Amino acid sequence: MIPQSSLRPAPRVTPAPHLSHAERTAFAREVARLAVRSLHAELCLYPKPGLVSPVDSGSHDDMDAGTFMRSMFSLRHYFRKICLAGWDGAPFAQLKQLGIAAETAMLKATSGINTHRGAIFSLGMLCATAGRARAQGTPMTPAALRAAMLIRWGEELAMHAAPAGAAPSNGLRVAAQYAVSGAREEGALGLPSVFEVGLPAMLASRERGATVTEERVDTLYTLMAHISDSNIYHRAGPHGAQIVREHAQHFLAQGGTANLNWLAHAVDSHRTFVRHRLSPGGAADLLAACCLVQSIAAMDKP
Ligand SMILES: CC(C)(COP(=O)(O)OP(=O)(O)OC[C@H]1O[C@@H](n2cnc3c(N)ncnc32)[C@H](O[C@H]2O[C@H](COP(=O)(O)OP(=O)(O)OP(=O)(O)O)[C@@H](O)[C@H]2O)[C@@H]1O)[C@@H](O)C(=O)NCCC(=O)NCCS
Ligand SMILES: Nc1ncnc2[nH]cnc12
Numbered sequence: 096m097i098p099q100s101s102l103r104p105a106p107r108v109t110p111a112p113h114l115s116h117a118e119r120t121a122f123a124r125e126v127a128r129l130a131v132r133s134l135h136a137e138l139c140l141y142p143k144p145g146l147v148s149p150v151d152s153g154s155h156d157d158m159d160a161g162t163f164m165r166s167m168f169s170l171r172h173y174f175r176k177i178c179l180a181g182w183d184g185a186p187f188a189q190l191k192q193l194g195i196a197a198e199t200a201m202l203k204a205t206s207g208i209n210t211h212r213g214a215i216f217s218l219g220m221l222c223a224t225a226g227r228a229r230a231q232g233t234p235m236t237p238a239a240l241r242a243a244m245l246i247r248w249g250e251e252l253a254m255h256a257a258p259a260g261a262a263p264s265n266g267l268r269v270a271a272q273y274a275v276s277g278a279r280e281e282g283a284l285g286l287p288s289v290f291e292v293g294l295p296a297m298l299a300s301r302e303r304g305a306t307v308t309e310e311r312v313d314t315l316y317t318l319m320a321h322i323s324d325s326n327i328y329h330r331a332g333p334h335g336a337q338i339v340r341e342h343a344q345h346f347l348a349q350g351g352t353a354n355l356n357w358l359a360h361a362v363d364s365h366r367t368f369v370r371h372r373l374s375p376g377g378a379a380d381l382l383a384a385c386c387l388v389q390s391i392a393a394m395d396k397p
Contacts, residue, residue: 114230119182126225126391127174130218131167133386134211137379138163140311142361144319144342145368146379153365154330154374158208166211169204173197173215174222181223182230187251194219213278213380217286218387220244220252225391235395237290237388245285256283269328275336277325278377286384292321293385300352309352312361315375315382316351319343324377335373342367 114122138148138160145154152159177193197215202208224244225235233239245252256279261267266277281288296317300310320343327335342364349360368374 113232119179119230122229123175123178123182123226125394126178126222127171129390129394130174130222130387131171133218133383133390134163134167134170134214136311136386137383138167140308140315140382142312142358142365143315143379144339144361144364145372145374146376154369154372158205158210162205162208163210165204166201166208169200170197170211170215173200173219177219178222178226181226181247184227184230184247185223187248187255190219190223190248191255211380213377214383216278216282217289217380217384220248220282220286221384221387221391223248235392237294237392240388240391241285241290249283249285252285253283256280265329266325269325273328273333275323275325275328277323278380281322281381286381288318288322288381289384289388293318293381294388297385297389303353305352309357311382311386312357313347313351314385315378316343316346318378318381319375320347322378322381324375326374326376331371331373335371338367338371339373339375 141148141150143153147153147155147158147160147163149160173193173196177190177197180189180193194215197219198212201211201215221240221244224240224247227247228235228240228243231243233243258267258279266279269275270277270279293314297310297314300313305313319339323336324339327339331338346357346360346364349357351357354360
């Protein structure tokens with residue numbers, strides 16, 4: 096449930112007409128750069144249980160870091176275009192067309208491998224939201240961004256979560272079989288796992304003086320402990336989901352990266368996940384989304 100206060104429009108600070116065409120273009124280009132950087136930050140993080148990194152391919156035998164780099168490169172224009180569409184207040188149907196074209200570009204770049212389907216959706220919505228917020232002159236704090244997303248697209252995102260006649264997908268199959276939510280519900284609720292789970296964890300680690308790597312590792316494990324990752328259910332059912340949750344909870348209960356042995360613990364869970372072929376791709380996408388919200392919010396700071 097989203098607190099009503101977070102749905103209130105944020106105060107206007109810079110009226111849109113003051114921004115020139117050149118500023119609009121430069122803003123969208125910068126947001127796209129930050130989106131790609133966020134995906135890159137997620138890819139480069141190690142250790143990440145079961146996930147692909149430059150160190151190894153985790154639980155995957157069909158992709159490696161190079162596949163992700165090609166995918167990322169194919170998405171840079173998409174993030175710029177969807178930011179501009181958001182700036183113009185485009186309806187969700189138009190964002191969806193851009194998302195579908197981006198999926199096609201991703202699959203072409205990876206020879207048919209699904210690397211970033213979830214990220215195309217969540218980071219795409221965040222880029223659109225950043226454009227919308229800047230056009231309206233609202234501040235770009237995490238709370239104001241979430242409110243801007245829900246005010247403009249909340250209703251349409253809710254309809255997207257209950258699709259009549261949508262093409263079958265792993266996420267929809269899992270939702271029907273195990274009654275668990277996934278990327279669509281995340282979108283409909285304004286990415287609660289990002290704003291209410293991931294970002295607070297990132298901030299808490301930062302406040303205790305963690306390094307950037309440590310704060311991202313803590314965020315990933317916190318997300319794994321909280322979300323229903325449709326990739327995990329698709330590959331390993333509720334038993335796999337239980338392994339993921341228990342590992343993540345155990346890691347966090349030991350202090351996360353504040354524990355002096357955190358690296359050994361994380362490498363250990365990476366090995367366990369690989370043994371069970373578990374890959375929390377949904378949590379990885381949401382980590383990238385947290386990195387993106389942080390860097391969009393930092394654009395507003397002098
Ligand atoms: C709304 C869509 C994301 C479609 O979602 P749907 O529910 O239909 O399911 P999927 O097609 O299965 O895609 C969902 C992807 O979202 C990620 N995800 C999973 N759980 C969550 C969660 N709880 N919250 C947020 N995100 C979540 C996940 O993506 C990542 O994992 C993928 C890699 O997984 P992997 O297991 O290796 O690969 P597969 O090939 O899928 O399986 P194997 O057979 O190999 O085992 C990778 O994509 C990561 O990104 C899920 O995969 C959206 O796609 C949609 O509606 N698209 C249309 C375009 C659109 O509307 N755009 C809107 C404007 S932006
Ligand atoms: N690093 C990663 N490894 C596997 N699946 C992912 N989905 C998103 N990021 C991923």
